Amino acid sequence: MYRSDCLLKENNTIAWPTWPQYGEEEKEAVKRVIDSNQLFAADRVREFEDNFKSYTGTSFAKGVGNATQGLHLAMAALDIGIGDEVIVTPYTFIASASSILMQNAVPVFCDCDPQTRALSAEKIARHLSHRTRAIVVVHMFGYPADMDPIMELAQKHGLSVIEDASHAYGAEYKGRRCGGIGDVGVFSMHQRKSLSAGDGGVVTTNDPEIDEKIYRLRSFGHKQLSYNYRMTEFAGALGLIQLGKLDTHNQVRQDNAELLERLLEDIEGLDVIKPLPCAKSVYYRVLLHFDREKFNCDLEEFSSQVQDSGVPLEMTWTLLHKHPHFNPEKVPARGLPWEWSTYDGVMKGKKYNSLSFPIIENLCDNHLLELCVHPPVSEKEIAFAVRMIAKTAEKFSK
């Protein structure tokens, strides 16, 4: 029996706990940085990088200002350039694909696998061209993609693989941690992420040459054009503390996902989505599958009804091929790499917003719901969420 009454507001809604929840330890760490008067990348960032590479099991880890910078550095370090094509999922945050444009390369969106909702080797193979140079795999919401076939395909065609592991701290595929399987891994430490430092990011690799390039490109002052993409000591200090708590926090997410799964068993038409049997999800968000056939309402109506009670059961973001970055009203100063006269690849003469990706479009429009189960969300909130979901399911049940 789970008690949730203590959380209820007068109008029978709930305030879903916020994330992150920093305490004295984090406040002290920030204060120590201020007192040291060493605010930009130094000892704390280095210590964080050392601990992070142990955590992911990679040979190298470099702290950066955020994952968008990390993704851009990954593209630059892999020498992705003008007119090159990079295959990427449309089911992700803008940075996974805008980083391709930052190198004047061309994003080639690809449909997803219905089981993992990530790219698959089979889907990627349909988009290969003489211009393909790399693949960006995103372990969306902490659910790992099926990496082995993707790595095999990439090796066969001489392509690089970037893992956007921004949601996947600690997630595993066949016993290996996400972010350490491809050529480069990128993690976000944005406030909302499982390892939160306000803003920050990490780039991981096992390749010393790539690591060296990331190092040189991260901070200006070298002979080649480079950026200022350094991590601050504040982010390093917060990252160190949060990394120490990551496994405990991930266990809470896992327990919440399992409880949600058990409590939803009696509700027909709604199920917690599981990772591949060979993988471990870290449930940055728990995904639910909504069976449209069982209800008299669409996904939007269902989720907004549950949200009225304060439970953040949400639909996903708009898929990226519809995003204004790829369909701009005004052509940016550098032009659009897929419209340059020298470009002869798969996007030549095509418009992004007229592309179609039936599997992931159908999942996002009709079936996928996500719930944030970060600590301190506990069994009380999960039980309340299930009651609200059950009430809504009953109202709309066919």
Ligand SMILES: Cc1ncc(COP(=O)(O)O)c(C=O)c1O
């Ligand atoms: C999948 C994914 N990749 C990259 C990013 C970019 O992260 P950052 O805000 O650290 O630049 C995000 C941020 O939400 C994300 O969700």
